[in-house]
Amino acid sequence: MIHIPYSTTLCFNRFSAILFLLLLIHQENHYRLSPMHIAENIARIRSQIPPHVKIIAVSKTMPAAIVKEAYEAGQRAFGENKVQELSEKQLIMPKDTEWHLIGHLQTNKVKLAAPFVHLIHSVDSMKLLSAINHEASKINRTIDVLLQIHIATEETKFGLSFTAAKQLLKSDECKGFQHIRVKGLMGMATYTSNSKQVKSEFLQLTRYFEEIKTSLFSNDDYFKELSMGMSGDYRLAIEAGSTMVRIGSLIFGERNYNL
Numbered sequence: 001m002i003h004i005p006y007s008t009t010l011c012f013n014r015f016s017a018i019l020f021l022l023l024l025i026h027q028e029n030h031y032r033l034s035p036m037h038i039a040e041n042i043a044r045i046r047s048q049i050p051p052h053v054k055i056i057a058v059s060k061t062m063p064a065a066i067v068k069e070a071y072e073a074g075q076r077a078f079g080e081n082k083v084q085e086l087s088e089k090q091l092i093m094p095k096d097t098e099w100h101l102i103g104h105l106q107t108n109k110v111k112l113a114a115p116f117v118h119l120i121h122s123v124d125s126m127k128l129l130s131a132i133n134h135e136a137s138k139i140n141r142t143i144d145v146l147l148q149i150h151i152a153t154e155e156t157k158f159g160l161s162f163t164a165a166k167q168l169l170k171s172d173e174c175k176g177f178q179h180i181r182v183k184g185l186m187g188m189a190t191y192t193s194n195s196k197q198v199k200s201e202f203l204q205l206t207r208y209f210e211e212i213k214t215s216l217f218s219n220d221d222y223f224k225e226l227s228m229g230m231s232g233d234y235r236l237a238i239e240a241g242s243t244m245v246r247i248g249s250l251i252f253g254e255r256n257y258n259l
Contacts, residue, residue: 038066039073041251049245053238056100056227058248060085064092066252071097077118079246083109090116102186102227102246104158107131114138120145121186121227121246124158126168129180136179144183146227149208151201152190159187162208169216182217184225184243185209189233198233202240209241 045055056079059067067078067089076096080086081103090099098118105113105122113120114135123129123145136143147168150159160168168174169182187205189198209226217223227244229237234245 038069038251042070042073042075045247045250048235049238053242054244056102056244056246057251058102058230058246059089059252060103060248062252064089067093070251075251079121079248083112086117087112100246111135111138114141114143117143119183119225121244122146122148122158123182124148124160126171126173129168129174129177133177133180140179142179142181144181144222146184146186146225147182149185149187149205151187151205154190157188165208166212166216169212181222183222184227185212186227188230189228189237195233195236199236199240202228202233202237202242206241 042055042057049055054077055075056077057067057070057075058079059070060079060081070078071094077098077100078089078093079100079102080089081101083101083105086099086101090097099113099116100119100121101113101117102121104124105120105128107128110128110131114132120132120143123132124147129145132143132145147165148159149165150157150161165185185205185208187201189201192198205228206226213223225243226241227246228240228242229235229245231247231250234242234247237245
């Protein structure tokens with residue numbers, strides 16, 4: 001057996017600890033825009049959009065300290081893709097923070113978000129809608145949701161077809177849900193540099209929204225939200241009728257998913 005002197009082991013442990021601390025500092029600094037820059041980014045975007053359009057600051061993968069800087073700049077609505085990350089951040093952030101779940105949601109994760117989620121943008125099945133209603137009933141909440149409609153050419157993106165969405169909303173099962181409220185639609189355009197295609201897809205979703213509003217929610221003022229548009233295409237989405245834009249990198253900077 002090779003004997004390693006205690007002093008060498010101690011030195012190695014200290015070196016490992018230093019490397020770990022440096023990694024944490026690097027990860028924090030990677031995202032670190034100054035509070036002023038984050039505030040300026042939010043102010044610039046707000047100045048470019050109509051007052052009725054709501055900014056959902058996409059804070060996925062961002063440390064809570066960075067999210068807090070956006071909050072201190074006046075931003076209140078934040079979007080997360082993963083329930084676990086959302087749950088951890090909501091424990092740290094102020095209580096008046098609006099948490100929007102914008103990523104694909106599994107039915108077994110609904111109970112984690114049910115107590116505090118403000119709006120679920122990504123409902124794409126009756127099974128998920130039923131799970132949300134069930135978990136909300138346990139805590140006597142009504143949870144607001146959007147139906148995600150598939151408008152892109154990529155088959156990898158989630159969402160209901162327009163026909164399936166109408167069938168879901170007309171079903172007796174959906175009408176029987178007492179603890180959910182469908183407030184509108186959400187959609188993601190094709191990831192492409194073809195702006196005409198992107199705008200065409202957004203306009204299609206707007207037509208879907210208007211038809212559903214007219215035929216099923218004509219007397220319901222709450223059915224009014226159209227969540228579409230991200231950092232690269234939010235202007236096109238607003239031109240097409242979006243009421244909510246989901247913006248991340250233009251506020252927080254580019255993400256490095258390898259960290």
